[in-house]
Amino acid sequence: MTVVAATLCVVLLLVLFVSTLGDKHSLYYLYTHQSRNSSDRVSEFSAVTLLDDRQIDSYSSTDGVRTPKQDWMNEMKEREWKSGTEKLKYDGELLNQVDIHMKTLRHNKPDGHTLQWRVGCEGENHSGGLLLVLNCINEYGYDGQNLISYNWTWRKWSSSVSQPKALEEEWNAGHVDQRCEDCVHWLRTYLKFSTTDTKLTPPDVHVFAKKSTTNSGMLTLTCLATGFYPKDVEIKLRKFTTSLPEHLLTSSGVRPNDDGTYQLRKSVEIQEDEAAEYDCSVTHSSIEEPIIKQWDKRCFDCESSGSGMVGGVICGVVVLLLILGGIIFTLIKKGIVGIPGAAGSAGAAGAATTAATALQAPPNGVPEELLTADRKAGGGSDAGSDSGQGTGSTNSSNGNIGNGSSGNGHTYANGTNGAPATT
Known part of the structure; x- marks a missing residue:
């Protein structure tokens, strides 16, 4: 019974502990200070505030205006809004002093510089409105490299290996950093007004x-x-x-x-x-x-690249056929290459012309009158020859057009069948 009672007590304590745990919240300030050259004493400064990883405001030294990014910030009391704005301005002035000090340590190296500062805190709500601080961050970066950061456990500054130790020694000799306490104060303040939906959303x-x-x-x-x-x-x-x-x-x-x-x-x-x-x-x-x-x-995208390759091959084949067709047409036109059907037609036409010429010339001195009588007795040899010549030429020509159309028809049919693959 003693063991059972002890087990029940442990379970109850665990339930009570879990029930007191609430949502985790965070507040971060992101500052950026930019100088155009080493002689600048007043530079551009901007700030962004993030509550639970969502931007709630922005500030720029160009116009000195703080702009709310959440509707609920308009519900803040004027005193609290003004105090938050003054904090951002003060941090901008502080960052400007750090930038000037860095230029001194680096012996006024030319060109512009960028100094970044991230300070924030993370906490967890417990029963009774208690906010338990989980972590605090205070770190600087210079020209894209880590510069120096504050260790809240040891309460000491630690500079990057690549940075001069003079800044670390100087800051550790100064007062203890109170940024964590200040951040927690503003985290509590903003959570009182925040109505942003922070419910868990699955991926x-x-x-x-x-x-x-x-x-x-x-x-x-x-x-x-x-x-x-x-x-x-x-x-x-x-x-x-x-x-x-x-x-x-x-x-x-x-x-x-x-x-x-x-x-x-x-x-x-x-x-x-x-x-x-x-x-x-x-x-x-x-x-x-x-x-x-x-x-x-x-x-x-594998299938689309494969179909594109097939389409490219088909397109290349069609272009090659067109080029070959053009070359062959040019050779035929110049008479370098003859068409068998066309050659036969030309031979028949040539033979008919020779025969007609032979009939018109008086062979071996035979008088023209006898030849004319022979033509009349033959019953229209000239007409038959002329008709035969014309008919043979026409038939041969039609045969060539038919062969050519048939050949071109096959070529276009192949191109048409390949077209869908190209698409």
Whole structure:
């Protein structure tokens, strides 16, 4: 009984502990300071505030205006809105001083510079309105490289290996950073007014393959998870249910969608004739069990590229036939190549002409009168010869046109049958 009672107590404590856990929230300020050259003392400054990974405002030193990005921010009290605006302006001035100090350390190197600053906090709501701080971040970047960051556990600044240690020593000798406490204060303030829908949204998962753009004979297999919230998600590409190592995968990184949700895709290169079974496993806080989508072994653009190749081959054959036809036509026209049917017709016409000429010339001095009498006795030899010549020529010519049309008909028929394949 004692063991059973102890077990029940543990279970009840666990239930109470879980019931006190609430939603996780975060607040981040992203600052950017840009100077055109090393002599600038006043530079452009911009700021963006993110609550639960959604932008709630923006600020620019160009016009000095803070613009709300969420409707609920218009419900804030004037005092709180003004105080938040003054904070952004103050941080801009502070960032300008850091930029000037960095130029001094770098001995006024020419060209413009970009100084970035990210400061924020993460917390979790508990019963009674208690916000438990989980993490705080305070870090700087300079010209695209890590500069210095604050370790909240050790309460010390730590500069990047590639950066001078003078800045680290100077800042550690100063006062203890209070940015975490300030961030938590504003996180509580914004959560009081926020009406943004932060409900959990499960991801839509898609698995597809396309021909690789870099490796011939390879496919790029991609798993896409989109439309989920919050942004923390885990994607695993698996081969025979075994996860592929991360160093083989290409990741897009978590990216925002227009509706406030997020997307992430991961890809891997596989053989085009791959026979293995691949799937994608996605884990998210909005679902109890991972979503697993099987690859159907289809290639998104493989068939279209194959039909394009066939169409290209057919088109090439048609063009080649047209060229050959043009060459043959030119040779025939110049008389370099003769057509058998046409040659026979020309021979018959030539023989008839010779015979007619022979009848008109007086052979061996025979008088023309006798030849004329012989023609009349023969009953129209001239008419028969002329008619025979004309008929033979016409028949031969018609035979050539028929052969030519028939040959061209076969050629066009082949082109017509190939046309759909081209399409």
